[in-house]
Structures are given as C-alpha cells and as structure tokens.
Amino acid sequence: MADPGLFEIMFSLRSMRKLKTDPIPQDVLDKLLAAGTQAPSGQNTQPWAFIAIQDPATKKFVQEKYDAGIKERFGKFSMDKIGDDTTEKRTTKAALHLSERMHEVPLLLMVCGKRDWPFQTLPENRTGKAPPNYGAVYPCVQNILLACRALGLGASLTTTHRLHEAEIAERLGVPDDYGLVVLIPIGYPKGKFGPISRTPPAELTHYDSWGTQTPPG
Amino acid sequence: MADPGLFEIMFSLRSMRKLKTDPIPQDVLDKLLAAGTQAPSGQNTQPWAFIAIQDPATKKFVQEKYDAGIKERFGKFSMDKIGDDTTEKRTTKAALHLSERMHEVPLLLMVCGKRDWPFQTLPENRTGKAPPNYGAVYPCVQNILLACRALGLGASLTTTHRLHEAEIAERLGVPDDYGLVVLIPIGYPKGKFGPISRTPPAELTHYDSWGTQTPPG
Numbered sequence: 001m002a003d004p005g006l007f008e009i010m011f012s013l014r015s016m017r018k019l020k021t022d023p024i025p026q027d028v029l030d031k032l033l034a035a036g037t038q039a040p041s042g043q044n045t046q047p048w049a050f051i052a053i054q055d056p057a058t059k060k061f062v063q064e065k066y067d068a069g070i071k072e073r074f075g076k077f078s079m080d081k082i083g084d085d086t087t088e089k090r091t092t093k094a095a096l097h098l099s100e101r102m103h104e105v106p107l108l109l110m111v112c113g114k115r116d117w118p119f120q121t122l123p124e125n126r127t128g129k130a131p132p133n134y135g136a137v138y139p140c141v142q143n144i145l146l147a148c149r150a151l152g153l154g155a156s157l158t159t160t161h162r163l164h165e166a167e168i169a170e171r172l173g174v175p176d177d178y179g180l181v182v183l184i185p186i187g188y189p190k191g192k193f194g195p196i197s198r199t200p201p202a203e204l205t206h207y208d209s210w211g212t213q214t215p216p217g
Numbered sequence: 218m219a220d221p222g223l224f225e226i227m228f229s230l231r232s233m234r235k236l237k238t239d240p241i242p243q244d245v246l247d248k249l250l251a252a253g254t255q256a257p258s259g260q261n262t263q264p265w266a267f268i269a270i271q272d273p274a275t276k277k278f279v280q281e282k283y284d285a286g287i288k289e290r291f292g293k294f295s296m297d298k299i300g301d302d303t304t305e306k307r308t309t310k311a312a313l314h315l316s317e318r319m320h321e322v323p324l325l326l327m328v329c330g331k332r333d334w335p336f337q338t339l340p341e342n343r344t345g346k347a348p349p350n351y352g353a354v355y356p357c358v359q360n361i362l363l364a365c366r367a368l369g370l371g372a373s374l375t376t377t378h379r380l381h382e383a384e385i386a387e388r389l390g391v392p393d394d395y396g397l398v399v400l401i402p403i404g405y406p407k408g409k410f411g412p413i414s415r416t417p418p419a420e421l422t423h424y425d426s427w428g429t430q431t432p433p434g
Contacts, residue, residue, distance in 0.1 A: 003222025006367045007248075010255045010360060026432050031224075033418035038227045039359065040374050044308070046416055054433065055425040091261070135376065135399075138355030139362070142256060143227060146363070150223045157257050159352065173427040182352075199263055201250035208272040210390040215243050216271065 009149050012193040016154025017094040019187030023054070024107045028151055032186075035147035036111070039139035047114035047136050051172055054107055061171050062110075062161065063102035066183070069163035070099040087197055098156070098185060105185040109144070110161075112178040113137040137181045144184060154189030157182055226366050229410040233371025234311040236404030240271070241324045245368055249403070252364035253328070256356035264331035264353050268389055271324055278388050279327075279378065280319035283400070286380035287316040304414060315373070315402060322402040326361070327378075329395040330354040354398045361401060371406030374399055 033050055041047060053059055074092075102108065113134065141157060148155040161168055161183045169180055207215055250267060258264060270276055291309075319325065330351065358374060365372040378385055378400045386397055424433055 003224050005220025006223050006226050006363060007220050007252065009223050010252055010364075013255065013257070015257055029432075030418070033422055035224065035227055037415045037418045037421065038230065038413065040230070040232055040362065042376070043305075044414070046421075048421065050418070050422045051427065052422060052424050052432075058425050088260075134351045135355050138352055139359035139374070142356035142359040145257070145356070146223060147227075157356070159259070171426075175427065196255065197261070198254045201247070201254045201267070204254065204263075204265065205250055205267045205269060207269050208275050209388075210268065210392065215246075215269075 004150050006146075009146055012195065013145065013149045014191075014193055014196055015091075015094075015156035016189040016191060016193075017098040017156050017185075018190040019098075019105050019154050019185065020190060021104050021106060022188050024153070024186060028153070029107065031151065032109075032144050032147045032153075036140040036144040039136075039143050041136040041139070045114075045136065048140050049112040049114070049178060051110040051112065051174070052107060053110060053172075056103065058171070059103040059105070059108055062108055062168060062183070063099075065164035065168050066102055066158070066161050067099045069160040070096065072163055073160060098158075099160075102185055105187045107186040109184040109186055110172070110180055111137055111141055111144070111182040111184065112174060113181040115177050115179060134181060141182045141184065148184075148186060149193065152188065153186055154191075155184050155186045157184060159183070221367050223363075226363055229412065230362060230366045231408075231410055231413055232308075232311075232373035233406040233408060233410075234315040234373050234402075235407040236315075236322050236371050236402065237407060238321050238323060239405050241370070241403060245370070246324065248368065249326075249361050249364045249370075253357040253361040256360050258353040258356070262331075262353065265357050266329040266331070266395060268327040268329065268391070269324060270327060270389075273320065275388070276320040276322070276325055279325055279385060279400070280316075282381035282385050283319055283375070283378050284316045286377040287313065289380055290377060315375075316377075319402055322404045324403040326401040326403055327389070327397055328354055328358055328361070328399045328401065329391060330398040332394050332396060351398060358399045358401065365401075365403055366410060369405065370403055371408075372401050372403045374401060376400070 029052060037046065053062060113136065145155055145157060159182060161180060165180050174180065202213070206212055246269060253265070254263065270279060330353065362372055362374060376399060378397060382397050391397065419430070423429055424431065
C-alpha cells in the first residue's frame with residue numbers, strides 16, 4: 001500500500017464513529033502501534049502501554065461503563081429529539097450511536113499512561129497521587145489516529161471511560177501505576193473521510209505578544 | 218513540494234535541537250499552524266492558541282527563563298563532564314545546547330491551552346484552578362511536529378518553561394484563562410533526520426487483559 005501524504009491525511013481526518021464489525025488484521029494493528037510508539041516523550045521515557053480489547057465480553061463490559069459515563073456527562077438524550085440540522089447535533093448523535101454500540105466495534109484500543117514520570121516538579125504534579133502523563137500519551141494517540149486514517153480505518157479519541165476508570169482498570173487488571181487515559185474505538189468506517197470544520201488558524205495566532213495578530217515585517 | 222508519506226515522516230521524526238538561525242517564511246509558519254489546528258478536540262472546542270515569538274528581546278527573555286528552569290530541573294551540568302558515549306548523554310548535551318542558545322532559534326512557538334474546557338467532571342479537574350486542557354493541546358502539538366518534519370524543519374517538544382510560567386505569561390500578556398503548555402523551538406536543522414530509538418511495541422501491548430502479551434487466535 002502506498003504511503004499517503006501527511007497533509008492529505010491530516011486535512012481529512014474526521015472522527016469516525018459509525019464503524020463496521022469486520023475485524024482488524026493483526027499486521028494492521030501492529031502498524032498502528034508502531035506509529036504510536038514513534039511519538040516523542042520527555043527524556044524518551046515512552047510512558048505508555050496498550051490494551052487491545054477484542055474479546056466480546058470484555059468489550060461489552062467497557063461499553064456499559066462508557067455508556068453510563070456518557071449518560072452522566074450529557075444527560076439522558078432522546079435520540080428522536082435531536083435533529084440533523086447542525087454539525088454539533090450530528091456529532092452528538094454519532095457519539096451516542098458509538099456509545100450504545102461500542103461493543104460491536106472490532107477493536108477498542110485502551111492507551112494507558114504511566115504515573116511515575118520524571119517531571120514531578122511541574123506544578124500540577126506537586127501534590128497527591130500523580131496523574132498519568134497526559135502530555136506524553138497524547139502525541140502517541142495522535143500518531144495512532146493519523147495511522148488509522150492512512151490505513152483506511154475509522155477512529156475517534158474518547159475519554160468518557162474515565163468516569164468509571166477504577167472499575168474498568170480492575171476488570172482489565174491494570175496495575176495502579178498506570179492510568180487509563182484514552183480509549184480509541186477502531187474499525188473500518190461506514191462513512192467517508194473528508195474536510196473538517198475548524199477555526200482559521202490566523203484567528204488563534206499572536207505575534208510576540210498576546211493581542212498582536214498581524215505578522216511582523 | 219511533494220506531500221511526503223505519513224509513515225516515512227513518523228519513523229524519521231527525531232527531536233532536532235541544533236538549529237540554524239535562518240528565518241521561517243510566513244507561508245511555512247501558516248502551514249504548520251494549519252496542520253496543528255486540524256487536530257481533534259472534545260466537542261471540537263479547539264482550546265488552543267499560538268504565540269509565534271520571533272522578536273530578539275522577547276526570545277532572550279524566554280530563553281533566560283527556560284534555561285533557569287533547565288538548571289533547576291537537572292542541576293548544574295558541566296558540559297565538559299558529559300561524554301558522547303550514550304544516546305542519553307548526547308540527548309542531554311543537545312538539550313543543554315538548545316537551552317543556552319534558544320534565543321538564536323528563529324521561531325519559538327508557544328502553544329497555549331484554554332483552562333475553561335467543558336469536561337470539569339474529570340477527576341483531575343474537580344478541585345482548584347483548572348489546569349489547561351493538556352489532552353486537547355498535545356494532538357495539535359504532535360501535528361505541528363509532524364508538519365515541521367514534512368517541511369524540512371527541525372523542532373522539539375519542550376515544557377521546562379512551565380517552571381517560570383507566570384513570569385513568561387506576564388511578559389507575553391497571556392490572559393489568565395490560558396496556560397502555556399508547550400514551547401516548540403523551530404528552525405532549519407543542522408543535523409539529519411533519521412531512525413529513532415524506541416521500545417518494540419509488542420513489549421508494551423496487552424490483549425484483552427493486562428499481562429496477556431500474545432495476540433489471540
């Protein structure tokens with residue numbers, strides 16, 4: 001398979017939440033994980049680990065906890081009451097679709113983050129139980145999402161499992177020194193990749209000091 | 218310029234800390250920022266903003282704070298006492314090189330993260346002043362690093378400015394609702410891109426439950 005262009009990939013990387021049930025071949029999964037582990041991390045600590053969840057009963061357990069989290073976070077939506085007239089509503093509808101059918105997705109990839117990372121001097125880690133190294137894990141997650149798109153797989157970045165993280169960690173047998181940072185449901189997409197809606201970067205960019213939004217010179 | 222392959226980019230994306238002083242053309246910077254803003258974020262909130270620092274006096278201010286942070290974090294190294302015999306030592310030496318010459322780098326790109334993000338139900342945000350949305354900002358950062366590599370620019374992901382974040386935020390005039398999450402020094406590299414050293418993904422991958430490291434079936 002040809003190696004598709006980076007910018008072409010980035011500019012068509014829609015979150016794909018409606019996925020087919022066809023399984024993911026092992027060699028494809030291996031390629032996703034190789035891409036993830038190429039990400040940079042502080043002092044090359046690589047503080048991540050992966051759980052590839054494909055067993056039906058385990059997927060169902062995770063789906064139920066995830067869906068409970070979605071209902072807690074967003075309230076009890078009635079699918080019938082959500083229209084199709086805005087991007088936000090379409091996204092919400094797709095998110096609910098995924099939440100209720102996550103156990104039918106062929107691969108739930110849990111990306112774990114190690115807690116005992118070296119930079120305990122950072123303000124957010126000075127007290128209490130150290131959180132997982134979110135910063136270090138997300139570049140790895142983004143590489144996996146880009147690799148999915150390159151290989152024709154649909155995926156989305158989800159975090160709502162964290163509302164029931166302790167129960168899921170117990171079920172999966174994850175040791176205490178790892179947090180369950182991101183859950184990526186992966187499958188061949190039913191829809192098509194395409195352009196995505198974003199704020200123009202110029203509106204978010206400042207030059208030398210905040211508020212100067214015209215490039216110098 | 219041809220759009221280079223995604224996997225080729227990922228597998229040769231070394232952190233580049235020795236950089237030339239040649240300026241970055243505005244159209245190249247625009248392309249980096251466009252890549253960054255393609256990243257996904259929860260409910261498409263895009264909670265990031267950029268400060269492109271190119272003014273010599275502002276770069277010098279940031280360099281001094283950054284270098285002070287490096288010295289606090291790693292102690293006072295003597296460059297002479299660090300050998301060249303291990304990758305770790307080479308990396309440390311390059312990090313010190315960058316820290317002491319950061320004001321000579323043509324572009325210091327500060328990636329800011331908005332604090333008032335929607336998911337205050339996550340455990341790490343339940344108390345105190347909300348941290349910036351690290352999770353949301355890092356996929357954007359990774360896209361920028363990949364775009365740098367694709368365009369022949371050297372870059373590295375740094376966070377040590379956070380040890381003096383308040384002073385830098387004041388100098389740059391950043392409002393309180395944004396944190397200074399990642400600082401990316403960017404320039405044309407003196408060295409060459411190439412393969413990077415990583416743990417084989419199979420050693421970090423579990424199937425269905427932690428400890429099962431053989432794929433099923």
